[in-house]
Amino acid sequence: MLNINTDEVHLWLVFPDSIQEPELLLAYNKLLTEEEQNKKQRFHFKKHQHQYLITRALIRSVLSHYVDIKPSAWCFSKNQYGRPEVITNTLPLRFNLSHTEGLIVCGIVLKQDIGVDVETINRKNATKDIAKRFFSTQEVIDLYSKPTRSFFDYWTLKESYIKACGMGLSLPLHKFTFHIEEHIKISFNSDLHDDPNQWRFWLLEPTPSHRMAIAVRDKVNYRLNMKVIIPLVSEQKFNCQILNMS
Numbered sequence: 503m504l505n506i507n508t509d510e511v512h513l514w515l516v517f518p519d520s521i522q523e524p525e526l527l528l529a530y531n532k533l534l535t536e537e538e539q540n541k542k543q544r545f546h547f548k549k550h551q552h553q554y555l556i557t558r559a560l561i562r563s564v565l566s567h568y569v570d571i572k573p574s575a576w577c578f579s580k581n582q583y584g585r586p587e588v589i590t591n592t593l594p595l596r597f598n599l600s601h602t603e604g605l606i607v608c609g610i611v612l613k614q615d616i617g618v619d620v621e622t623i624n625r626k627n628a629t630k631d632i633a634k635r636f637f638s639t640q641e642v643i644d645l646y647s648k649p650t651r652s653f654f655d656y657w658t659l660k661e662s663y664i665k666a667c668g669m670g671l672s673l674p675l676h677k678f679t680f681h682i683e684e685h686i687k688i689s690f691n692s693d694l695h696d697d698p699n700q701w702r703f704w705l706l707e708p709t710p711s712h713r714m715a716i717a718v719r720d721k722v723n724y725r726l727n728m729k730v731i732i733p734l735v736s737e738q739k740f741n742c743q744i745l746n747m748s
């Protein structure tokens with residue numbers, strides 16, 4: 503069994519387009535509950551069905567690295583905002599998932615709230631309009647002095663924070679501000695009643711076309727441990743550039 507310490511964040515990455523063998527996909531399908539099978543079928547596009555299937559195989563097989571439970575036997579609950587959590591557990595494992603074109607990521611920690619967001623950075627248009635609509639005033643001002651691509655740094659960090667809080671978009675994105683300079687800092691509107699000192703953030707470049715952000719609610723000096731995995735088949739150490747951290 504794989505060990506995880508209280509000062510570690512484990513990140514598991516999958517490149518879904520590289521997994522196409524019919525026998526392996528069949529094995530992944532066998533891990534799904536009936537409810538998950540039905541949800542998969544409801545995706546209109548095959549590529550979204552594929553992403554959903556690989557994501558389920560990822561979380562189920564990753565959790566089984568830490569606890570002696572079969573990948574198919576894990577049970578999950580969801581909070582009122584849709585955040586999944588592990589029910590079957592002898593270890594206090596917490597996780598968060600994110601998927602985008604070409605990459606799926608699962609972050610694992612012990613006990614603490616974790617949020618992960620990954621995005622492709624190919625979109626060139628409308629980034630400033632999206633920022634004006636959703637980001638805080640200070641973030642919009644800061645973005646004007648930065649390259650267009652910086653939009654994705656803010657976007658992924660903001661998503662990682664709301665995902666760690668587990669509240670999705672019911673947490674207004676303009677009520678907290680990321681300051682991305684040498685280090686990442688966050689500030690909150692007073693009505694959010696949150697404390698910047700309780701948070702750790704990382705901004706990473708897993709591939710030249712993806713941005714990834716991680717948020718953990720804790721003051722510990724975490725170590726990131728990254729692996730690329732083909733669920734049920736293989737895994738290997740993965741190194742990528744940390745662009746920035748808190």
Ligand SMILES: CC(C)(COP(=O)(O)OP(=O)(O)OC[C@H]1O[C@@H](n2cnc3c(N)ncnc32)[C@H](O)[C@@H]1OP(=O)(O)O)[C@@H](O)C(=O)NCCC(=O)NCCS
Nearest residue numbers: 557583584585586599600601619657660665668669670671
């Ligand atoms: C659902 C949401 C939590 C993340 O959505 P997203 O960024 O589109 O999708 P991601 O791939 O990063 O994350 C999806 C995963 O997060 C998890 N998730 C779902 N609800 C969650 C919640 N309330 N909190 C944390 N994680 C959640 C799930 O595991 C989900 O994957 P699954 O359905 O395959 O299990 C929410 O923040 C959202 O709807 N965002 C929309 C994006 C947007 O418009 N952002 C504005 C610019 S900042």
